[in-house]
Amino acid sequence: MQKKDLETRLIHGYFDRSKHHGSLTHPLYQTSTFVFDNAEQGEARFAGNESGYIYSRLGNPTVSELEKKMADLEEAEEAVAFSSGMAAVSAVLIHLMKAGDHILVSEGVYGCTFGFLEMANEKFNIDFDLMQMDSPEKIRAMIRPETKVLYLETPINPTMKLVDLEMVIKVAKEEGLKVVVDNTFCSPYLQQPITVGADFVIHSATKYISGHGDVIAGIAAGPAEDMQTIRMTTLKDIGGVLGPFDAWLLLRGLKTLAVRMDRHCENARLIFDKLKDEPNVRKIIYPGDPTFSQHGLAKKQMKDFGGLISFEIDGGKEAAQRFMNELNVVQVAVSLGDAESLIQHPASMTHSVVPEEERKKMGINDSLVRLSVGLESPMDIWDDMKQALEKTFLKI
Numbered sequence: 001m002q003k004k005d006l007e008t009r010l011i012h013g014y015f016d017r018s019k020h021h022g023s024l025t026h027p028l029y030q031t032s033t034f035v036f037d038n039a040e041q042g043e044a045r046f047a048g049n050e051s052g053y054i055y056s057r058l059g060n061p062t063v064s065e066l067e068k069k070m071a072d073l074e075e076a077e078e079a080v081a082f083s084s085g086m087a088a089v090s091a092v093l094i095h096l097m098k099a100g101d102h103i104l105v106s107e108g109v110y111g112c113t114f115g116f117l118e119m120a121n122e123k124f125n126i127d128f129d130l131m132q133m134d135s136p137e138k139i140r141a142m143i144r145p146e147t148k149v150l151y152l153e154t155p156i157n158p159t160m161k162l163v164d165l166e167m168v169i170k171v172a173k174e175e176g177l178k179v180v181v182d183n184t185f186c187s188p189y190l191q192q193p194i195t196v197g198a199d200f201v202i203h204s205a206t207k208y209i210s211g212h213g214d215v216i217a218g219i220a221a222g223p224a225e226d227m228q229t230i231r232m233t234t235l236k237d238i239g240g241v242l243g244p245f246d247a248w249l250l251l252r253g254l255k256t257l258a259v260r261m262d263r264h265c266e267n268a269r270l271i272f273d274k275l276k277d278e279p280n281v282r283k284i285i286y287p288g289d290p291t292f293s294q295h296g297l298a299k300k301q302m303k304d305f306g307g308l309i310s311f312e313i314d315g316g317k318e319a320a321q322r323f324m325n326e327l328n329v330v331q332v333a334v335s336l337g338d339a340e341s342l343i344q345h346p347a348s349m350t351h352s353v354v355p356e357e358e359r360k361k362m363g364i365n366d367s368l369v370r371l372s373v374g375l376e377s378p379m380d381i382w383d384d385m386k387q388a389l390e391k392t393f394l395k396i
């Protein structure tokens with residue numbers, strides 16, 4: 001059978017409805033354990049001589065359905081679901097690394113990923129370097145005999161710097177390194193790193209995959225052999241397992257991923273168009289901006305430009321906070337990819353643990369705010385921002 005388009009695969013499932021009373025949606029198996037027909041069957045399942053579920057830390061039908069869907073959407077052989085994006089990040093990295101190994105990481109990665117790398121360095125002697133992966137020569141210069149993995153996010157939060165996936169993957173292949181991409185910002189609808197040669201993709205499914213701000217979850221996808229090992233080691237024995245109801249919510253959220261992403265992208269485009277004419281708004285960072293330094297790369301490797309916009313407003317932290325406090329439709333909160341528009345102040349929130357000097361180097365100053373454009377009417381989002389800007393600058 002010919003493979004259906006992504007929009008269709010998001011909606012249709014893999015389970016046999018005739019075995020589930022014709023249920024349209026995937027049934028929720030809210031159970032911790034599975035009853036064996038008899039003791040011998042239990043023995044056969046544990047021995048691996050008979051397939052079937054045993055205990056929900058090792059597998060659950062609702063979670064499996066989500067894993068199959070995510071593997072399919074990312075064009076991976078297999079996927080494993082986790083209780084958070086960080087559980088997925090740490091499980092994949094612990095699987096790939098051992099004491100004495102070294103990992104190259106794109107500068108500006110998610111704060112807790114950085115935190116995990118620091119802990120792994122301190123406790124398990126796994127070394128890492130942060131770098132701007134913007135040329136093959138630079139990457140080659142940082143590779144050591146102990147280097148095993150290139151780990152990256154593109155675009156990066158909140159500075160929207162992109163990494164050229166094809167370029168990095170080419171270097172990694174030549175040097176025999178694995179490439180891990182945190183694809184949270186794009187979702188498989190905008191970017192599928194495995195189709196251009198990445199080995200593993202990770203998601204904080206908390207964001208666009210869920211899309212409704214009601215779940216914390218993670219996904220890792222990659223080669224079958226690795227994913228099976230991850231399932232039976234860094235998932236099973238560390239235990240960051242996704243609950244069946246959360247998997248069910250993600251399956252529900254995924255059905256609308258394509259329409260949601262189209263609307264997120266469209267709304268972001270409209271907000272950018274308005275923002276760029278605002279006198280008190282400076283330095284808008286948005287890959288869809290034709291003058292953005294990596295606009296061409298964004299066009300090449302992303303289907304559209306995403307739903308995130310960062311910008312600086314005049315007057316530093318005080319003005320930024322005043323602006324945020326005047327918003328009514330846009331909510332002041334971290335996280336992204338939800339139906340609600342969300343705004344946060346990276347210097348005092350998501351990146352407050354990064355030392356000020358390092359923040360400045362990354363381009364995160366006190367005037368910068370990051371907006372996750374939601375699915376509301378774009379005019380209502382804009383009217384809200386406009387009145388907040390007016391109030392902010394009247395008061396100064």
Ligand SMILES: *Cc1c(COP(=O)(O)O)cnc(C)c1O
Nearest residue numbers: 084085086110182184204206217
């Ligand atoms: C949120 C996020 C994570 C962590 O995911 P959780 O689900 O919060 O554990 C990792 N990477 C990126 C890019 C994120 O935005």
